[in-house]
Amino acid sequence: MRTRTRWLTATAAAAVMTLALAIHAGSAGAESNGGVRVMPLGDSITEGTQVPGGYRIGLWQRCTGNGYRVDFVGSQFNGPSSLGDHDHEGHPGWRIDQIDANVVGWLNTYQPHTVLLHIGTNDVLQNFNLSTAPSRLSTLIDHITNTVPTAEVFVAQITPLSNTSQDAAARTFNSAIPGIVQSKVNAGKHVHLVDMHSALTAADLTDGIHPTATGYDKMAATWFTALRSVAGSIGNPTTSSDLLANGNIEAGTSGWSIFGGGGLAANTAVVHGGANSLLRTGRTASWNGPSEDLTSKVTNGKSYTTSVWMRTQTGTPTGKVSVAITANGTTNYVVLAQGPVNSSGWTLLTGTATVSWMGTLSSARFYVETTSGTDNFYIDDASMQ
Numbered sequence: 001m002r003t004r005t006r007w008l009t010a011t012a013a014a015a016v017m018t019l020a021l022a023i024h025a026g027s028a029g030a031e032s033n034g035g036v037r038v039m040p041l042g043d044s045i046t047e048g049t050q051v052p053g054g055y056r057i058g059l060w061q062r063c064t065g066n067g068y069r070v071d072f073v074g075s076q077f078n079g080p081s082s083l084g085d086h087d088h089e090g091h092p093g094w095r096i097d098q099i100d101a102n103v104v105g106w107l108n109t110y111q112p113h114t115v116l117l118h119i120g121t122n123d124v125l126q127n128f129n130l131s132t133a134p135s136r137l138s139t140l141i142d143h144i145t146n147t148v149p150t151a152e153v154f155v156a157q158i159t160p161l162s163n164t165s166q167d168a169a170a171r172t173f174n175s176a177i178p179g180i181v182q183s184k185v186n187a188g189k190h191v192h193l194v195d196m197h198s199a200l201t202a203a204d205l206t207d208g209i210h211p212t213a214t215g216y217d218k219m220a221a222t223w224f225t226a227l228r229s230v231a232g233s234i235g236n237p238t239t240s241s242d243l244l245a246n247g248n249i250e251a252g253t254s255g256w257s258i259f260g261g262g263g264l265a266a267n268t269a270v271v272h273g274g275a276n277s278l279l280r281t282g283r284t285a286s287w288n289g290p291s292e293d294l295t296s297k298v299t300n301g302k303s304y305t306t307s308v309w310m311r312t313q314t315g316t317p318t319g320k321v322s323v324a325i326t327a328n329g330t331t332n333y334v335v336l337a338q339g340p341v342n343s344s345g346w347t348l349l350t351g352t353a354t355v356s357w358m359g360t361l362s363s364a365r366f367y368v369e370t371t372s373g374t375d376n377f378y379i380d381d382a383s384m385q
């Protein structure tokens with residue numbers, strides 16, 4: 001009887017776990033923009049231990065900032081709001097064999113077009129049959145390419161470790177990876193080598209194992225370069241006639257600069273669309289604003305339609321969007337859009353205007369200001385095309 005009770009309890013617990021897994025798997029796919037499915041696959045360095053989201057933050061921002069539409073996939077979910085897609089398959093503490101025991105199921109569920117594999121660090125840290133770690137990695141890669149044969153599989157040489165003997169073991173493991181990848185390529189598999197060890201140094205580690213925010217961003221840059229070198233791995237960037245770079249602020253402050261005094265920051269608390277807006281603070285004159293340099297982008301005599309969503313922190317000034325055109329030593333200001341704005345909601349400033357000049361253009365600066373006062377304000381979803 002006692003045995004039977006225990007068995008029933010165990011069965012109930014198993015049922016709860018199954019239900020929990022089903023719910024988790026069902027909700028994980030909810031965060032999707034319909035883009036190219038990319039599975040970040042590995043251990044805590046994929047999960048982003050020490051810096052939640054890890055390299056996926058900088059990779060997401062590079063993809064969206066350059067017009068690529070990607071959908072990170074996996075059963076796990078974490079990271080800040082600046083990471084627009086929190087899905088991943090990073091499992092803290094896991095070794096190659098543990099990923100291998102589960103990978104076929106994950107691949108069948110999420111059907112990635114691209115896999116970013118960074119694994120082996122825990123094999124090194126646990127000194128777990130290191131002499132056969134390369135063959136375990138080779139087997140894992142085979143299980144991936146057999147399950148999703150058309151997927152592009154990027155295999156990283158693992159990041160450095162601060163402990164000298166552990167880093168030596170990591171280097172020995174890494175040294176076997178190019179040959180493994182080449183053997184897969186020779187067999188017609190879509191497998192690509194990524195040197196993540198050279199991308200970072202021990203100075204980029206926060207605890208001797210996991211990267212700092214700067215280190216994770218170096219990983220992001222290295223993944224992004226590798227992805228762009230393989231056609232179609234993250235789709236094709238959308239070509240836009242928009243003169244503004246990062247008008248939706250989803251790549252942080254990239255592309256934007258401070259015109260006048262004060263500061264500029266990506267803001268996640270008050271947004272019009274996506275995860276970020278741009279917050280302009282500390283203005284010392286009404287003309288102070290966020291700006292973009294359009295000198296190499298504007299066409300003389302062309303009519304542009306401009307849209308900017310604007311909102312103040314406090315105050316009800318008149319918002320104004322202009323381009324300052326300097327040619328032959330003379331600066332002219334073309335008003336692109338203008339209207340009253342407030343702090344209780346977002347206002348769309350939109351208009352169509354022709355931008356032209358006489359002589360040689362030396363500067364064209366797009367900026368957003370107020371006609372009076374120095375209220376702090378947000379902008380988001382800006383375009384000029």
Ligand SMILES: [Ca+2]
Pocket residue numbers: 028029031032033071072073085086087
């Ligand atoms: Ca997703």
Ligand SMILES: [Ca+2]
Pocket residue numbers: 248249250271272273274275276277380381
């Ligand atoms: Ca936005």
